[in-house]
Amino acid sequence: MIRIVVDAMGGDLGSTVIVDAVKSFLKDNNDVEITIVGKKEELSSLENIARVVDARDIVPMQAGALEVMRLKDSSMMKAIKIMKDEQLDAVVSCGSTGGFLSAATINLKMIPGVKRAALVAPFPTQIKGKNVVILDIGANNENSAEELCQFALMGRLYSKAVYNIETPNVYLLSNGAEEGKGAPEVKEAYKMLEKMRFEGFSGNIEARYALNGDADVVVADGFTGNVFLKASEGIAKMMSGMIKKAFKRNLWSKIGYLHVRKGMKEMSETMDYKSTGGAMLLGVNGNVVKAHGSSDARSFYCALRVAKKLAENDIVNKIKQGLENA
Amino acid sequence: MIRIVVDAMGGDLGSTVIVDAVKSFLKDNNDVEITIVGKKEELSSLENIARVVDARDIVPMQAGALEVMRLKDSSMMKAIKIMKDEQLDAVVSCGSTGGFLSAATINLKMIPGVKRAALVAPFPTQIKGKNVVILDIGANNENSAEELCQFALMGRLYSKAVYNIETPNVYLLSNGAEEGKGAPEVKEAYKMLEKMRFEGFSGNIEARYALNGDADVVVADGFTGNVFLKASEGIAKMMSGMIKKAFKRNLWSKIGYLHVRKGMKEMSETMDYKSTGGAMLLGVNGNVVKAHGSSDARSFYCALRVAKKLAENDIVNKIKQGLENA
Missing domain, CATH: 3.40.718.10 (Isopropylmalate Dehydrogenase)
Incomplete structure (x- = not known):
């Protein structure tokens, strides 16, 4: 029980x-x-x-x-x-x-x-049914390289336990994929994870590829992770509004909607952050x-x-x- | 000439x-x-x-x-x-x-x-035809509070000069709207801008509201700004892909597309980062x-x-x- x-x-x-x-x-x-x-x-x-x-x-x-x-x-x-x-x-x-x-x-x-708890949420990806675990999305205002490495570990364990992924691909969120890119803490965390031969560590990932399905876990400090979460929400909402407007344009567009209702519903469900229920404090x-x-x-x-x-x-x-x- | x-x-x-x-x-x-x-x-x-x-x-x-x-x-x-x-x-x-x-x-x-140059780009907002100037979107890997204040100034001058806005609303990108939210540099920059009675300073803004049309200028350090830019691009691309898929589903959905083509085109144009041409180094x-x-x-x-x-x-x-x- x-x-x-x-x-x-x-x-x-x-x-x-x-x-x-x-x-x-x-x-x-x-x-x-x-x-x-x-x-x-x-x-x-x-x-x-x-x-x-x-x-x-x-x-x-x-x-x-x-x-x-x-x-x-x-x-x-x-x-x-x-x-x-x-x-x-x-x-x-x-x-x-x-x-x-x-x-x-x-x-x-x-x-x-x-050292620090991290707020974790699963995000939808381009691959249907696949989620990516992103942490920290807002429990902290700043994090050290060592804390980022712990987040990587917690994220990997979570992904293994909850999604049954044998060796999750773990990335650091950065402003470029190459080693040496990123805020100072990210650069340092990169070196630390390499040095400890962290299982599944796959390097840096840019925010635009974080949801393409390659990554199982994406690690960020709490401030950056929160910006990522909310930027994604904001754009998704903005585009949904535009789509609705496009369909409400006139009678023909309303009829058009009837033909794509199913596909649109699928998209809304994928993009709906409410369906994830919330975030966990790891x-x-x-x-x-x-x-x-x-x-x-x-x-x-x-x-x-x-x-x-x-x-x-x-x-x-x-x-x-x-x-x-x- | x-x-x-x-x-x-x-x-x-x-x-x-x-x-x-x-x-x-x-x-x-x-x-x-x-x-x-x-x-x-x-x-x-x-x-x-x-x-x-x-x-x-x-x-x-x-x-x-x-x-x-x-x-x-x-x-x-x-x-x-x-x-x-x-x-x-x-x-x-x-x-x-x-x-x-x-x-x-x-x-x-x-x-x-x-002190530091900043990469600036205009972003589309929910308000048709209105852009918001966001900086730094990637010239720096980290920035001090003082540098953020200079970005605020350069952003304001740019918004005034290029968009003819008399007193641009300038915000700091943060993980909450209240004073006291944010990474240490953001908190400090907030205090500094308040103290100098920075014209148009409107406080913090969360990433989800950055594009709702309230802000004329949004200030971030280069690392966070880059994550914001690329997260936005990533989600926009992901949703566009889903929309295309929805319309390609079957003959009826293809017919449906014909009815909303105009609205959809308008959205693509608004969301198309290519139409901004690129970024400026201020x-x-x-x-x-x-x-x-x-x-x-x-x-x-x-x-x-x-x-x-x-x-x-x-x-x-x-x-x-x-x-x-x-």
């Missing part, structure tokens, strides 16, 4: 979508037990739930680490505490990213030897899933699926062992 | 496309004089040209600064030298980016007071335009247009004056 604790509050769309997501998820996964934390009266329609824990405070979306730690009675802090005290398998929240990541890191502690002593702040029921459902996958694959212990053997 | 010198060699598609571009450009612009440098026999079909300068060496695409400087008889080095010695108005090349930028900087020298003592390595005739034509615009607007002197008054 996999035991997950859910923070039901703090998302843009309120607790209703979380309740809906939990209901569907429990229906589809009878090997999962869910504890939910939030305003009791908003969670009363839930059935088959392990436990409903009342929490009156909600962490504001923009809250930083200190503010979250002070809000001890918030649903977010209570969820993290319950996960820790009762040794549950995963915690999921769609509340303030900064607050959640900091509070989770401080409470659950890092895996011994990990490096802390426990499975921490940050769902999108704007999660709807489907998106939060996917985040729950990610949490289950992490727990099933025992990713925390794999990282522990990986670091010991490094 | 505006006098431009063109390096005809070193592009992926050879000198033929450059010759075609120069021919069309001269036909459309009778106030421009062009000197062209390259293998004489490949340039013989050009008419109305100010001068054809023979050069036997071609700078290889991957050449670094040192290699370029050594290739004194290369078309690239000769073009830069001619620009300098004869005080021409602009130089355009589609050869090795690193080599061209270094050679131009070393030969033409920086504008007094400029901060050096002269107008330096780097056309895409894969330039076709149309793209190189656009690069020539950019060179003309820079010269007409006397951007070098505007930056000189701007720095003196800062």
